[in-house]
Amino acid sequence: MIRGFIDFDILEQPSNLTACAPGEPLTFRGLHLEHDHSARAAVNERTLLVLLGEPRIRDAVLAARVADLGWKEVLPALCSQPEALLGKLGGRFALLWIDFGQRSLGLASDRFNTFNFCYAREGGRLSFSDRADGVPALRREINRQAVFDYFYFHTIPAPGTIFQGIRRLEPGSFLIGNAQGSQLHAWWIPHFEESAKADFEQSAHSFKDLIRNAVERELDGSPVGAFLSGGTDSSTVVGMLGRSGNPVTAYSIGFEAEGYDEMEYAKIAAKHFGVRHTPYYITSDDLVANIPRVAASYDQPFGNSSVLPAYLCAKLAHDDGLVKMFAGDGGDELFGGNTRYAKQRIFGYYDRVPGLLKGALLEPVLTGTPLGKLPLMRKAASYVEQASTPLPDRNALYNLILRLGIDNVFEKDFLGTIDTGAPLDLQRRVWQGIDAHSLINRMLGFDWRFTLADNDLPKVVGSTQLAGMNVIFPLLDDELLDFSLKLPPEYKLKGLKLRWFFKEALKDFLPSEIIVKKKQGFGLPFGHWLLKHAGLQKLAHESLDLLVDQRILRKPFVDALFSKHLPAFPGYYGEMVWISMMLGQWIAGQTTPEASSLIGRDR
Template identity: 75%
Template sequence: MIRGFIDFDTLDRNQNFDRLDLRDISLPGLQLQHDGTRVAAFANGAQLMLLQGEPRFRDAALGRRVAQDGWTAVIAQLCEAPDAFIAGLEGRFALLWIDLAKGRLGLASDRFNTYGFCYASEGRRLSFADKANEVPALRREIDRQGVFDYLYFHAIPAPGTIFKDIFRLEPGSRLNADKERTQLVAWWQPRFEEPASADFASSATTFKTLIKSAVERELDGASVGAFLSGGTDSSTVVGMLAKSGNPVTAYSIGFEAEGYDEMEFAKIAAKHFGVKHVPYYITSDDLVANIPSVATSYDQPFGNSSVLPAYLCAKLAHDDGHRKMFAGDGGDELFGGNTRYAKQRVFGYYENVPGLIKSALLEPVIMQTPLGKLPLMRKAASYIEQATTPLPERTAQYNLIYRLGMDNVFPKDFLAGVDTDAPVKLQRRVWQNTTAHALVNKMLNFDWRFTLADNDLPKVIGSTRLAGMNVIFPLLDDALLDFSLQLPPEYKLKGLQLRWFFKEALKDFLPPEIITKKKQGFGLPYGHWVLKHKGLDKLARESLDVLVERNILRKDFVSELFSTHLPAYPGYYGEMVWISMMLGQWLDKHAPASR
């Protein structure tokens, strides 16, 4: 925990930190507290540095100096040239630095914002914390825009939060504040090299070496736990752990529901690598017992339905005496493993159709004549409609609340205070800021932000933290990420074949069943279970009632959701019930006065 504020108007710039308790600082114009068990504090006269995480050193000279003289010796370097200093680090970290004499404060997060900061700028006062609900802002109120963004994304992406005028640092960015201004700067942005070809054999060797190093670097001989879904990513991590000789136990979650369970593949991987395997079949009772605590453990609403399986996996590992958990997140997003990459490439083929054929034949005939209403033509019309909508706007066509119809879901006066185009504007900004030219790399860069930094990583980090565990992401190791930036685009998506290079490089390492399996993950059969379990149904209805009472959802929509939509399509509409339930749980705990 880190929280505090700096008031530049009343800041005493003649003070220093040498004789202060660095865990609880109280000076004119500056208040700062932190958890000394997870945060390290260093001071040198009027300069202070707080460090969360254990970064490694990309800059060898910086690493040698810290090893020899400690972090205190490099505080001045951080304060004077923060971008160069931060670029010399790698791994998971967050930094806070203060220079009293110059009246400056800085905040920075790592590439994926795994240890992040939130802040509020109110006049000459800047409040900050590592959690949105801990920022000591002078005013705090729930933001309708934040609620809308949550229901759109199922999480609230940076820079927004659930609170009005409280913001979150974006991944790979830093903040610099003084009496004159608060400035945000991106200290890291991925740059895709996109060569036309590469030597496969040497690339594969480097790839496997980098994964092995990323895994073994985090081992100290103590037994560790690992998530094992049975997919290529988690199986690769478990396999590398097994090859290291370190004691490892793999934990898997199963579901007694067709189309959701992949325990069979997890068992194959565990047997292939000879690791201890702990399978657990989650039940509706598990959800009822754990949803309230998991939903309210986050600093703002969080709706990824895999968070419950992740938490139960981590809790099993913790109860078995482990304190470190390895996760396989990142492989899909670095090496092209999500099915939507192939789907969007299919739409991209339409760009190669000659313009005259499109404008004079296909689009007029299929889109504007009765032929377009025939069953086969309807599919063609849908394809043309999607293909002629550019990315990332095309993704909005698949969004749940857009499909349901915003006027059907939200009361009119709720929408009156919301920019319904804000999510797409943010997506467009991220899309346009990518340095890639190949479509697959543009999609990867897009997913590094919205899938990894804002969703999957908070899911795993939050669930393991709640279980008392520390989590490691070896497939997101900086060196492995940099390696992925140098691969030819066709190595990631070869025709319509997903993650071609990843699978080819590891086909002699992973079981063949894992190489050829379809992707599933830890998704819950939640909608099916709500229909069958009275306790889960009651919890869901009570949670959505909170949103009706707060004028967030329409009462008639919620009624129809349970009575008609959910029974007809539990897999699809169950997602809407889930994200709404998690929002209702969070609001009822953290913002009861705004009801």
């Protein structure tokens, strides 16, 4: 952990500044800084520089120097140009620097925010930490808007946090703060080149080499673990590990529920690549035992339901004495593997319909007359409604709380203090900032932010940290990322075929059963289990009752959710119970008075 604050009004440059050692705070007039063993610090005559994580060095000259001399000797010479250093680093890292000559503070996050900074500005003081709940702000209050954003996204995306006045850096960005104020800058904006053609054989060969290199550079002969769901991504990573000769154990979570379990495919992959396999079937008792701890471990509410399986996988590896875990996240978002990409392409076909036909016939008849409500016409009307709504606004048509009805879900007083359009405004801003032309690449760029940086990666990073493990994401290796930016769009979504290039390039590597399987992942059968397990019901009821007491959720909605909706559609309504429960458990797990007594009044 790293945390501290600068008071620019009284900040002074010490005459004999030396970098603080891990665990020893650096404190003098106008500055307090503390960091742990995972950070490296260096200083020159006017600048203090702190590097977090284990970055991959992308600059050949710098890489050679660090390999020869080590970071301890090289880092002091880099203090004078911290912003230039950002472009030379890759992987998981964050950077902090204090320029005493300019009386300024810099904070920077990596491309996907796997290491990040949160900060708060209070007059002439700027406080910061790598956790939202670690920022030493003078006041810390729960933000009502962030609570609504959590229900909308099932997490709280950057730049917001759960706390009023505390912000999180966005992926690939940096902040410069001084006495006059703070400015945010993007140091990395992905550019999709969108080549029309590519040599498939050469591309496939390079692709496999890049994955192999990304895996093997993280190996030193020590035993490692790997997540193995049985999908193409995790199976590819496990396969490369197995072929490397390094000792590896693959860990898989199964569910005794139809439509959720894919242990069969995980076993196929483990056998195919000859790796040790440790399967574990999660139970309702596992959820009751671990939900409170997992929820409280995050720096803000986190509602991705696969966080529990991820944590239990990582805990198995830790209990086996391992310290490093490989994950397959990123393949879908780099190479076009999510089913919604094909679905949105189908809606994109509507753009080819002549405007006169759409405006004078299809839309008025199907969406504006009783004809569109007839059984045979409902699908056509639904298609026209969705297709005529542009992205990213179209995503709101599928949003859980919007479909349930926010006036039905939330208390009127709560809704009166928040902007219900803010989540979509953020999505529109991100969508407009994507440097791509094709629909598939724009959707990928969008998911790099909301699916990867704000959701899936925090899930894996947070769950492995809680289990005492370090996680590696080889499919998000910078060279592989650069490679994906240059692939033709049709290689990612060929017609309606998802991740066409990925599967074609690896069809002689992966088992055929995994190439053709449907995507599942580590999703929980939570709603189905909730109907049958008394302990889980008690935990869920207590959690949602807390949100009713705080006048966030309406009691009639919660009562109907448990008594009517959940029994009828446990998969769908179970998700609403889950995200509500995880918020309630996060609040219950907080120790500060500000967090435990939420937001009963308008601030």
